[in-house]
Amino acid sequence: MSSHPLDPVFHPRTVALFGVPSKADAWGAMFHQSLIDSGYDTSRMFLINPKADRIGDLPCYHTLLDVPEAVDHVISLVPAPVVPQLVDQCVAKGIRSLHLFTAGFSETGDAEMARVEQESVAKLRAAGIRTIGPNCLGLYVPASGMTFSGEFPMEPGNVFLISQSGANASEIIRSLTPRGVRFSKAVSFGNGADLKAHDFFDYAATDPDTDVVISYLEGVSHGRELFAALKRCAAVKPTIILKGGLTGAGARAANSHTGSLAGSREVFEAVCRQTGAIRVDSMDELQDLTVAVATSARTVAGRRVILVGGPGGFAVLSSDAIAAQDLELPETPEEAKRQIREFIPVAGTSVNNPIDASPRDREQRERMMHILCDSGFYDVVFSTTLGGDPTAWRGRGRRGAPNSDPDAGKSPEERAATEMERAKDGAKQLAALQAGIGVPILYIQRAFGETANREATAAFAEGIAAYPTVQRAAHTIRQMLDWRARREGLPVIF
């Protein structure tokens, strides 16, 4: 197996935290605490602080050179003026990579600090050491035990996140996690003094653990290299980019933040079109498209939607929302209506797309879905229910009596566990239905909070995309269709 030059950076065997504060609530203490909370093997983790001998349960070394073992990766938590000293120790110790959490360099606009940044990186490069940052949160690599938050799941996935901003990387990971998405790798690289966006796209393109590449970018300092790397990456893997700083106000904020020159919307849009990547406009779009390309939603081949399961007023607004995205909601074929009316009563129901029919049981529901989809009339199903016994879903503020709650009397933990089991069963049935009808299904969630998170996670695990609203599902399908059309001539990857 051929290995990419960045492989060692993402898979350090040992980590040293340089300048880790002795107070648990100080800035920067989060790094070692997050690693511990996430189960990092502390025998592979070394703390450096010239003024401490122990921090918490761990021994503390006064310099990097005092560490008795080889150190692959160093996380710098010291103030900017101390960085030159740290760089010298890194070179002397012969580490492989340095992550400068430390801020206060080129992003401040101070010429002297920009010079220190450049010189430090040059010295490290000369010694064969790669640098992430400065001014960033660094690595989240579940397979290597690396993380910058104890809240992130340590179960690996197939999405690679490349983010200039640490706050946005955190937000992206935290918001995609409850939707079921898991990550192969994430990197927050801040000022990008050494390793830049193009290095990471280049790596992601051939990383065998990665199927989907998503990114938050601010500045583009090496346009030619970025274009080439994006071209390699987006040709073979769905590549989604949220670009900050495309307005005057945003560009000014980007300059304050990572010292970036942000570039124009038109140029960046053209780069995406020419490379086969897609540019999104917001965090919501980034999340929704990520879910789409990682599920059956990526296979939707046309604009004809059938909406199944919502009550009347919801169906009206949903129809408007679907039409607003230039998708179609074709009427149910007459013959299909006739067949469905044989077992669905008239009062309080509608069998004309959108369908509002409350089938009695799973068998009736499957029969209805086959009648509807065997017509060849529809490209995608929007379903407001998972599978499972329809009556089991009552008592949750939807239809049905509140006192029919089958979980009454259970503890919150038991309710959560039952709910998760039910969501898994429902998602499995929906996936089986999808396989049977041969039309991709999107799950439209009408629940909130943790219930919604459990359902989305269960659906995602079965390859089914869940969206919090019809608006977002419809918008995502439209984007997928437009994106696919623009990729003509490129390898078919969705």
Next chain:
Amino acid sequence: MSSHPLDPVFHPRTVALFGVPSKADAWGAMFHQSLIDSGYDTSRMFLINPKADRIGDLPCYHTLLDVPEAVDHVISLVPAPVVPQLVDQCVAKGIRSLHLFTAGFSETGDAEMARVEQESVAKLRAAGIRTIGPNCLGLYVPASGMTFSGEFPMEPGNVFLISQSGANASEIIRSLTPRGVRFSKAVSFGNGADLKAHDFFDYAATDPDTDVVISYLEGVSHGRELFAALKRCAAVKPTIILKGGLTGAGARAANSHTGSLAGSREVFEAVCRQTGAIRVDSMDELQDLTVAVATSARTVAGRRVILVGGPGGFAVLSSDAIAAQDLELPETPEEAKRQIREFIPVAGTSVNNPIDASPRDREQRERMMHILCDSGFYDVVFSTTLGGDPTAWRGRGRRGAPNSDPDAGKSPEERAATEMERAKDGAKQLAALQAGIGVPILYIQRAFGETANREATAAFAEGIAAYPTVQRAAHTIRQMLDWRARREGLPVIF
């Protein structure tokens, strides 16, 4: 005090549920169960079912005429063919109002059932009885103990919701509740065979318990009356309308749902402009504007935003989002920057709008806000933090060490209570700050789930609007400004 003719309909002293099912998990059982769950005085509630003598803990009468006391309001849960019989009993009993939950009338497209609907309503009108529905969920009036869901809060508020759809009424109430909004009255009126949208707008206009009127409409069968009622209502109270069925697909769904002819977007938009109401495009817009008109957000007088408190990458995307709504993000005046730099360090911060400064404590934060806002440079503050001790907000996945969580070891209930207290303190301080600087503050939430709900509720109680994203806050402010500009010549109500 003068009383509106609809007052008795919204304030029944006694309620009979006609055709209440004897099985707790049947359709329709939710009505009496919701009333009981919400604390309705069961001595004022009568159950009617010809085949039962008791249902749960309550006696059951075989006909309405068997009820030994006066009945003000009847909720019909019987199938449509039984309605004529029920109507005769209502007339004989001399009730004041009937709510037909029963569906299966004009909305089915069946001419015979449409005729039954018309005749029933005519007979009731002749007897002085007003009808809500058919095909709807009826009344939610906290002050009268009326509700159609045991999940709704029974604490009264000042927002009147007029909804043709029951599902959408439920969704609106359920989604505004965690944002702090409470209701004076809500009505779901379905087919509107007797009481129609215009009757309710007319009532809401003079209802002393109502300050804000919001609505979900599908069809407009009495355009002239609606226009007149809207004109009366929107002149004196902020009136927000979500109109379903404005696309071809939506209009078709509306016709299946409530038998409505939906009308065109242009006509409806013109009606709103001429009456001073505002039309919104989605549930999110409806919620966000409702929060705005009920808080200090309604007083925002211009487009100059200052964003305070977000980390770098968030600030970049937020700046783009603010600019995308044609709002401005003026740079911090030089003199203000200089003053703030006296106590805010340079590394990792920005004092140029957007401000990313992490003040050390409340005093420092207030000093910074006064310097910024005393300049007269800004019309509105977007703040990503509530007030309170900034360090108390750590350990929640934002900045700071995870192990500094001050609530470690507490039970979920204790954590919730502590969190609510903290949110209340923070909201009070933010309100005090707002009063001090004389510029309206919007709270931009970066938390999720129940934490976000508690913060939003606490902020709303102090008259401060909370929004889940900068996008939505900025969009809402733009809508408020446009709306106010269009109301020129009408009474100044915001």
